[in-house]
Amino acid sequence: MNSYIELSASSLVVAGSLIAVNGIISLALGLGLERRLLWAATRTVVQLLLVGVVLQYVFHWAHVGVVLLWGTAMTVVAALSAVDRIQHRYRAIWWDGLVALGCSNWLITLVAVAAVIGNRPWYAPQFFIPLLGMLLGNTLNGIALGVDRLTGLLAQGRQRVEGFLALGATAYEAAEESIREAVRTGMLPIINSMSVVGLVSLPGMMTGQLLAGVSPWNAVKYQIVIMFLIASATALGTTAAVLLGYRRLFNRKHQFLVHRLRKKTGS
């Protein structure tokens, strides 16, 4: 069963012209989105073409160093993107995001390539890079939601947190409700999507495999594995980021360092 159809340049042009629909809607309703739309469409094309070129080389060389370097670059960009969505921040938040995202996602990706899929060599780029990418894309969302919730709750709940501390609570006891709520918020999207996967939409990877001619049965098996990998990476990453945030906002004297929180400017 192999019915993969390679897209020609003209196919891309036809699809590209469909973006004009968005432009027409923007003009008709006076949304003023034309320039942003053009910029976004241009970025889509340029970024994906660049990635395509680089991946061609990475896949061709299949060198461990190149794969790890590309994976690191993906992780850094994902961490930047996660932190960019957080409203109340502290100075080392970017570093914490990178550590949480990197440790959780690399660990789960290594488990996946070594123990679940079992490809040889373990760093084979056609497995390692898309797997890491899928995990990063989902985990960054969990981390952004979770840490945003944590810092938001703590910033707005200063009186409550300090009231708890004044009554003899430890720093963890004072922050516990916010930590729980933050981890729950970060994990909800993946739990929700696991509940409706396949019923509402076919996930991107499964769609990709079906388009590439893989049998639905095999595509489904891969998708199940991916969903569980994403769920565990998101849980690990979100929990790690939230706990790192908590550690930054309280000190060993059980004091709440609210002055470390700054609201994102220009939002």
Next chain:
Amino acid sequence: MGTHQTGILLEARLSKSIPGRQLLQEVSCRLRGWERVALVGASGAGKTLLLRALALLEPGVHGQVRWQGQPVAEERIPLFRSQVMYLPQQSLLICGTVWDNLQLPLRFGVHRQRQFSQEEALELLRPFGFQQRFLRQQALQLSGGEGQVVALVRACLLQPQVLLLDEPTASMDPQAAQAAVELVQRWWEQEPENRAYIWVTHNVQLAQRVGSRRWRMSSGRLQEESPQQDLPA
């Protein structure tokens, strides 16, 4: 009462500054058992900051707080705060009934061994005119004054040794404020040689009534005044 020689409960030497402003200027203070201090001073003089610093709640404070002659080790700070209890001006109330709020501290490890009954709580609430059904009221619907009563009763039920009271009657009507003074007095009289409080107030009469000593904060400095000395209006 000033002649009693009892142990030093709390001793501190504290400084805090922010760029361009000294918030606490080498403030030295010593609180013995038996002592009842009224802390007065203009708004922004550093009264709240001093109480927060004494309770080790304020980050970035230089100096040391000694509890019963010893510096407070980091891991013992929650225990210290259960004994040297700071009551903020804005009462801490959580979603739930008044009874839930009175029991709130019991969820913290440091108070886990402690227990009190509704009857014990009511005993402290009755002088304020509250009966059994008050315990079932939703705390977030209470007025500011009622909230302060709940916070004060909650603190007294925990039997700390030192109370750091930041304008604890500011939102209460005169009758409730009188009952609050008597409540704190009763808590103190249970074991006066081992208990002490610092009571922040702007009210001249109240300062004279609650304090056997009077401290004044001005621009981050602390001075002792004679309790009989008239306060400026």
